[in-house]
Amino acid sequence: MIVLPAPSRAEWERLADSMLLAVRPWATDTHALLHLPGPMSASGRWSDGLEGYARTFLLAAFRLAGAPGDDPHRTAEWYAQGLAAGVDPANPDRWPRFGECGQAKVEAASIALGLHLTRPWLWDRLSSRTQQRLLDWLAPMVGDDMPQNNWLWFQAVTGAFARSVGGAWSQDDFDHAIDSTDRWHAGEGWYSDGLSGGSHRNFDHYSGWAMHFYPLLFCDITGDAELALRYRKRLRLWLSDYARLIGGNGSPLIQGRSLTYRFAALAPLWIGARCDATPLAPGLTRRIGGLMLDHFVNAGSIDSDGLLTLGWHRRFPAVRQVYSGPASPYWASKGFAGLLLPADHEVWTAPEAPLPVEEEDFEFYLPAPGWTVSGTRSDGVVRVLNHGSDHIDPAELATDDPAYARIAYSTHAAPEMTPPLDSSATLVDADGRAAHRRPLSALEPGVSRSRAHWPADEQWNPFHSPETTYRLGPWITAASVIQGATEVRIVRVDESDEATHPGPWRLRIGGWATVPDSGLHSSLVGLAGLEVAETVLGKDTNPLGPVSSVPVLWSAGPVEFGRIYAAAVHLGGSPLTALPELDITTAAVDVRWPDGRVDRVAMPPV
Known part of the structure; x- marks a missing residue:
């Protein structure tokens, strides 16, 4: 109507x-x-x-x-x-x-x-x-x-x-x-x-x-x-x-x-x-x-x-x-x-x-940009899960531009104009600095990989990185499947012999950034290996309002190489009421949604 x-x-x-x-x-x-x-x-x-x-x-x-x-x-x-x-x-x-x-x-x-x-x-x-x-x-x-x-x-x-x-x-x-x-x-x-x-x-x-x-x-x-x-x-x-x-x-x-x-x-x-x-x-x-x-x-x-x-x-x-x-x-x-x-x-x-x-709920995949799209009729929210493109040369280490490097974008929530925080899967070092994602490599629909790296200068530019140095860390493989307003984000971190950052690192997953009175529910629930919850407040960092908040989840201790971590990431007009279940094996993760649907996610080896 x-x-x-x-x-x-x-x-x-x-x-x-x-x-x-x-x-x-x-x-x-x-x-x-x-x-x-x-x-x-x-x-x-x-x-x-x-x-x-x-x-x-x-x-x-x-x-x-x-x-x-x-x-x-x-x-x-x-x-x-x-x-x-x-x-x-x-x-x-x-x-x-x-x-x-x-x-x-x-x-x-x-x-x-x-x-x-x-x-x-x-x-x-x-x-x-x-x-x-x-x-x-x-x-x-x-x-x-x-x-x-x-x-x-x-x-x-x-x-x-x-x-x-x-x-x-x-x-x-x-x-x-x-x-x-x-x-x-x-x-x-x-x-x-x-x-x-x-x-x-x-x-x-x-x-x-x-x-x-x-x-x-x-x-x-x-x-x-x-x-x-x-x-x-x-x-x-x-x-x-x-x-x-x-x-x-x-x-x-x-x-x-x-x-x-x-x-x-x-x-x-x-x-x-x-x-x-x-x-x-x-x-x-x-x-x-x-x-x-x-x-x-x-x-x-x-x-x-x-x-x-x-x-x-x-x-x-x-x-x-x-x-x-x-x-x-x-x-x-x-x-x-x-x-x-x-x-x-x-x-x-x-x-x-x-x-x-x-008119209706929908989910579909856009192969050119590498986006998985979900729209929900009840709240009018459209969400995009980005595992395909980031506006940077794939051979060039770069700082993360918030407008391109986030895992998720929407019509109702905006990215924080900060270094990696919201809609992310990153490693945070002992100094509290988050690894950057660009360039990402698309592995298959809904799955991407990036080399964790820490730039000395975190300024961003859509076209190229600042003249700066980087410390290299391990590989981060991230995958997303979505049903309606809820994404399941799956992450595995793999060791690299070429790392120049000694660690240790904790894994941090960032949910959707929202502003007060948006009418939206942004929530983040750990499904595997993410035990510490926090809400990060922002001031003058979000295009939609002067105050914003981001739910985040942490691993309790240093990240474990090869382990599967997962979280339910929700953005919608109604709160998250039912969680999917995961069946984790060495070859794949089965996501069992409350309505009985099963999505199988393969996490390719490095």
């Missing part, structure tokens, strides 16, 4: 207008740069100002193109003035060139897309001098070196737009983006955002808001219908999985980098509807969109000044990456791509349809 209706299209328009008006006081006099309040990114204030212009301009473009052209707040005029000033080489507020600031390449794609979408109302009305200056600003992107990930599409999209209006472009750039994207496709519509060590390991929201977003818009600009067929097929496959990764609360999975982009996670759903590339009922697309928008707006993502903050719900600086600046959250503008669908589109007119997790 649908209890709360999704926002109407008119309500989406009103929110877009209010967000666009809210940023205007932070613009320079020429409108070329928007210096929003907040901590600078690593690229500096100048770059952040361009980001403020470009990302809000993309929002303006969706609003204008979907109207079409109806412009009660003279938005096109406002941004046209900023564009003319930004590409004027004599203007003190001009935009940085790509050679002056690499981040400008990212923002150029938003500007190019926005100009494509609003061409009759903006580009076509610019003076010929301003048009040429914009093309001159874009031109150095042609043939330039780019990071080998979603950035290739910034180059392709800007080149496609430039070609459409008589500017510089390169077929080699287009071919490189297309060929690389084919290599990054890991099957069933799932993209790795580039490769780590030649492997598909970079799974996160970029699969949707970049790898499925830009290629179809590129085809829209170039008119390449044959190529679009390839991307439409992949998006249909991916969306059938993605819909089951949305919680009943409207939240996307709280996993991966750039979480501050929030409802940008809606971009692939809207593009799927626009490009006839979705298996989802129109009313389901609208419901997911409305639930997700309401989820973030009601949780405080927009502050009292009408600005998106750096964070997930509220302002939360610890969710930032080095590239995050005060305007970075406006990548969420992609979440308004639904405005490209006219008011009479069936997405806006069809009856709402319930989310998959609102």
Whole structure:
């Protein structure tokens, strides 16, 4: 039953207008740069100002193109003035060139897309001098070196737009983006955002808001219908999985980098509807969109000044990456791509349809990222057990990024932004320092192995580890099976002749981190070898609230090599009331659930 209706299209328009008006006081006099309040990114204030212009301009473009052209707040005029000033080489507020600031390449794609979408109302009305200056600003992107990930599409999209209006472009750039994207496709519509060590390991929201977003818009600009067929097929496959990764609360999975982009996670759903590339009922697309928008707006993502903050719900600086600046959250503008669908589109007119997790319980495995997924209808919680990917070169010891290295992620619980603690299976030394997991090796579905290692510097980065030293420990094999809201986590530690950390170590299992008044029950119960229980409290470490708690279990003494340890790990709207039983042998562990189901877990030898 649908209890709360999704926002109407008119309500989406009103929110877009209010967000666009809210940023205007932070613009320079020429409108070329928007210096929003907040901590600078690593690229500096100048770059952040361009980001403020470009990302809000993309929002303006969706609003204008979907109207079409109806412009009660003279938005096109406002941004046209900023564009003319930004590409004027004599203007003190001009935009940085790509050679002056690499981040400008990212923002150029938003500007190019926005100009494509609003061409009759903006580009076509610019003076010929301003048009040429914009093309001159874009031109150095042609043939330039780019990071080998979603950035290739910034180059392709800007080149496609430039070609459409008589500017510089390169077929080699287009071919490189297309060929690389084919290599990054890991099957069933799932993209790795580039490769780590030649492997598909970079799974996160970029699969949707970049790898499925830009290629179809590129085809829209170039008119390449044959190529679009390839991307439409992949998006249909991916969306059938993605819909089951949305919680009943409207939240996307709280996993991966750039979480501050929030409802940008809606971009692939809207593009799927626009490009006839979705298996989802129109009313389901609208419901997911409305639930997700309401989820973030009601949780405080927009502050009292009408600005998106750096964070997930509220302002939360610890969710930032080095590239995050005060305007970075406006990548969420992609979440308004639904405005490209006219008011009479069936997405806006069809009856709402319930989310998959609102209809039934489900469990399934995603082979590309190596995720086991469980959703429960009673509480709307979706959980992911990660034994397959971690966004790092498998040959490189690394520190654990909490957004990639945890065993479990959810739509209702967020990882602690700390060294290994929640949703973990780790060894803790006599100094109280926990071993890190990355890189993990996927052994089979639901089973992974990692080399325990202790970095001298525990700072993390999704792309690489800090320049630091590591002490090596034993091997940790971890396995997960799940039924409903309860996972059984099984761990074995094996000795290594190459260890440089002398130990001793105790094994520690971390459960789900939760915040007060979440309505969730997070519990952790020892099933084998874990006898000491503790609750660890956090302050300003969790994206969902200022105070958090994590249940943990410890081995009573030093870990025993070759022994099976196990715990029931629960996250749900109701408490854990019945425990599974384990039958442990040297070859496997049989998990007998209260309803009689038996899961056999093999723990491969080292």
